[in-house]
Amino acid sequence: MTTTSTLPARAGVGLKAEHYGDIVSGWPDMGFFEVHAENYMGEGGAPHRYLEAIVGRYPLSLHGVGLSIGGEGALDKDHLARLKKLIGRYKPASFSEHLAWSTHDTGYLNDLLPLPYTEATLDRVCGHISEVQDALGVRMLLENPSTYVLFEESTIEETEFLARIARRTGCGLLLDVNNVMISAVNHRMDPFAYIDRFPTDLVGEIHLAGYDETTDSAGDRLLIDTHGSAVRPDVFDLFIHTLERTGPQPVLVEWDNNVPAFAELAAEAARVDAALDAVRHKPVAAQ
Template sequence: MTRLPDAPGIGFKPEHFEAIRATRPDLGFFEIHAENYMGAGGVPHAQLTALRADYALSLHGVGLSIGGPGRLDSDHLTRLRALIDRYHPESFSEHLAWASHGEAYLNDLLPLPYTPQTLRIVCDHIDEVQERLGCTMLLENPATYVLFEQSTLPETDFLAEVVKRTGCGLLLDVNNVFVSASNHRFDPRAYLEAFPMQAVGEIHLAGHATEDLPSGPLLIDAHGCPVAEPVWTLYAEVIARTGPRPSLIEWDNDVPALPVLLAEAARAGDILTRTGALADA
């Protein structure tokens, strides 16, 4: 795989296809959810083929269940390999989560205890994925709502060890950091200070929802609204440290018109240009 450009991107939504073709927006890349393109043909593949001719492509998986205790789904890996061979995306990523039990898929990204046993499972699965797909994958940090008493490793140490053992890269979701920090009452800047930034191959930015509970606010990684101001602030601080990185606006629910997404991407692009230049100086 070649590398994504250090520029803003957005998630591709089929309802925006005609507007994208008509306006050819100045974006670094589009990201798609791999599971939406596992059929053999039809309109989805016709649109994606046209999109791929003009833009770099990030393939984002949600169904591998990297953290699950069972074996990975071999058929799912075969379908992923077919997608990669067909479109040659610049990036493939998945989540640090589990999403299946036996043959049942739960349609959610569920958290993991950070233990040596979980570390072995995750690393074994990533090794298998990278061998089967013939590429380096990026692993995304989760948004979490519960913590495990069994955990013996901080999340950042866990991720750093996964990178060390497997050679995978990381997808840093800044909104997920902010959501988890708020829910568990820790300092997001301390988390980011400990994050293995040298392994980051892509950044995600998204909006979140807030529910008020007796114990305090609960943030939910909802992907249905603009990026929040504190997340933009954290993102700028990350880019000041790392320099420019491929940066995606995620908006998957209550999807707005294309110009709204492009305005969010333009804000990310402005930060990449201004703050990234300072990091490179």
Template sequence: MTKLDVLPDRAGVGLKGEHYADIVGTWPDLGFFEVHAENYMGDGGPPHRYLETIAAHYPLSFHGVGLSIGGDGPIDQDHIGRLKTLIDRYRPASFSEHLAWSTHDSAYLNDLLPLPYTEQTLARVCEHVDEVQNALGRRMLLENPSTYVLFSESTIEETEFLTRIADRTGCGLLLDVNNVMVSTVNHRLDPYAYIERFALDLVGEIHMAGYDETVDGAGDRLLIDAHGSAVRPDVFELFVFALNKAGPRPVLVEWDNNVPGFAELHAEARRVEAVIARSRGSRPVAAQ
């Protein structure tokens, strides 16, 4: 099985249609671009012409949202087929998906929903990961989720659940630091303790994003994984903590809603890039 997670240990950003003109011809200094695979499953047109041009200059990270790895039902074979065609065409450096479910029967839900962490669920997720990796002929990365509820039937802690999936299937992990902050604040847990328990040696990519904040019915903080703003200071500090422990990794700045001009997005990536560069030394780095 081909190992995909060979992105450079640099900062990257998501590829957005509104930024094509800012990228092509100027070729900004970036480590990679992330592509949401489902946006490019058509056969041709302008999106593919731009992607082909950009792929000739930058490594690509493909990120899926539609496989429903945690779903009860079987993986959609048509979806896997479209994904394989896309990956074979562009040969991305990395492919990742979510530890979540997003389908019911033939319906696709506009959300990435949590699942109970039980032995039964573990076996099903491992079966799905094996199926996807075998179909693609590639190793994939599995991302920790952002969650708003916990299941009373869960018997396995989330970081252990992810580690056991990786051990059984050979997949890698994607550490989404914003998801860690969202979930731990919502569930009154310690985000730094979560990072301490995470299998950082298996991390092939790190994600960063901005969250929205409101309050729940009890008046407590409730964070929403919104991807509509700059990275929050507490997430950035947690990222620095994780990078000090893990060492340099490819890091994506996610900004999928209320997308700013490319200059602002690129500035966020440069801020992350500076931390990655400092982490290559032997001394711990601090957030700035």
């Protein structure tokens, strides 16, 4: 099994069609680009022409949203085959998916839905991840979710659940700091304590993004994972705390909605690179 976690410890951004021209006309100083696998499963066209040019100059992170790793049913073999073909074509430096489910019977849901953290769920997720890694021939990273509900039947804390999955299957972890903040605020938990419990030795990539905020029926803060703005200040503070425990890592700035001009996205990446440089020669905090 090939290890696909060789991204540089720099900032990267999501590759958007709106920015193709800016990228190929100037070849900006960027650590890497990330794409959603499902957007490139067609055979050809402009998206593949641009991606081929960009992969010739930058490392690629391939991020999946359609495997339904936590689903109760069998994995979609056709989807796995398309993923394998895409990985063979572009040889990404990293491949990742979500700890979530998005299928029911033969239908696909346009969402990444949460799971109860039980021994049965753990066995099912581990089985699916092992199947994915065997089929694709690569080591995958599993991303922590953003959640809005908790399950009464959960018997395992999320950080322990992720650690046990990774150690049983050999996969790595993708630590989404924005998701940590969203879940912590929504469930009245301490996001810094969550990071302190996270198995940071297993982290192969970090994600940052913006969130939207509203209030719930009780008038309390409710954060929504929208990826539609710059990284929020509280998320960036949590990111700095995270780097003290992980050391420098590949860090993706996600901005999928209300996509700005490329210069604004590149400025967010430069801010992340500055934070990475600041911790590059500091000792990692004891776990």
